[in-house]
Amino acid sequence: MKKVLLLTLAMLTLCSQMEVSAKKEKKGLKWEWDGTKSGNATIDNYLLQIDTLYNKVQSYQQNLDSYVMKDTTLQLNGKWYQIAWMVDSQERILTRSTVNWQCVQAYTLGANIILDMTNAGLGSATAALALPNLGLKALKFAKYVKGGPTIISEGTKAIKAVRGKWIANSRKWKAMKDGAIEDPTTIGYNGFSSEFVKKLNKCFYIKEVKEDDPLYPEIVKSNEGKSADEIAQDAKGWTNTMEQAVVLPEEKSKTLDETPNLEEELDS
Numbered sequence: 568m569k570k571v572l573l574l575t576l577a578m579l580t581l582c583s584q585m586e587v588s589a590k591k592e593k594k595g596l597k598w599e600w601d602g603t604k605s606g607n608a609t610i611d612n613y614l615l616q617i618d619t620l621y622n623k624v625q626s627y628q629q630n631l632d633s634y635v636m637k638d639t640t641l642q643l644n645g646k647w648y649q650i651a652w653m654v655d656s657q658e659r660i661l662t663r664s665t666v667n668w669q670c671v672q673a674y675t676l677g678a679n680i681i682l683d684m685t686n687a688g689l690g691s692a693t694a695a696l697a698l699p700n701l702g703l704k705a706l707k708f709a710k711y712v713k714g715g716p717t718i719i720s721e722g723t724k725a726i727k728a729v730r731g732k733w734i735a736n737s738r739k740w741k742a743m744k745d746g747a748i749e750d751p752t753t754i755g756y757n758g759f760s761s762e763f764v765k766k767l768n769k770c771f772y773i774k775e776v777k778e779d780d781p782l783y784p785e786i787v788k789s790n791e792g793k794s795a796d797e798i799a800q801d802a803k804g805w806t807n808t809m810e811q812a813v814v815l816p817e818e819k820s821k822t823l824d825e826t827p828n829l830e831e832e833l834d835s
């Protein structure tokens with residue numbers, strides 16, 4: 568009887584590594600262990616490891632998925648310009664240095680969590696095999712042990728999705744920096760106040776879009792039918808909105824002046 572229970576519990580746990588629950592995908596990552604210990608060191612250490620990883624995934628997603636990179640194109644003093652910046656969920660603007668730091672965090676921290684997930688997966692079968700040692704408590708803790716591989720599988724997918732977005736963001740951000748105008752006042756546009764120029768230098772990248780740029784035909788097409796006054800009003804309206812936008816305070820421990828180059832493959 569004990570061998571049958573052992574085999575059944577082990578198979579349930581190992582098979583869960585291959586399952587993809589549509590219900591859980593819709594509701595998000597789910598982990599129900601409340602911290603109660605079983606008394607078996609192998610099982611308890613495994614559950615604690617999974618619990619730690621679950622919390623890391625939640626924190627990673629909440630901290631990094633709340634940021635969105637934005638850009639717009641405006642005609643300033645007769646020329647077209649592309650402008651890029653990043654905001655949080657409340658539309659508050661991040662400084663360029665903070666964006667750089669977040670890009671690095673998204674890649675390096677995400678890679679570390681994925682490595683921890685892989686290592687934790689090695690203990691899934693061992694924890695399952697230890698369940699019969701719990702006697703009557705085995706059924707209670709079996710559902711937690713069975714949930715471990717799901718956290719590992721779905722958590723890894725979630726991390727990779729966020730990392731993928733941030734690698735794309737980093738490439739776009741770096742491309743904007745490489746072609747950015749160092750001093751916005753050289754544009755010759757008188758619609759920027761001196762205070763807004765400071766914000767531009769701290770939080771935005773601006774680069775001229777010339778006729779040979781692949782983006783240029785798209786800009787022209789999107790502005791077909793607009794009068795010069797309407798195009799000018801677009802620039803003025805954007806400037807007024809951005810002048811009122813709040814800049815998030817910059818934490819000294821979370822700044823990076825050098826734009827990262829995250830060209831590595833996501834699965835490297």
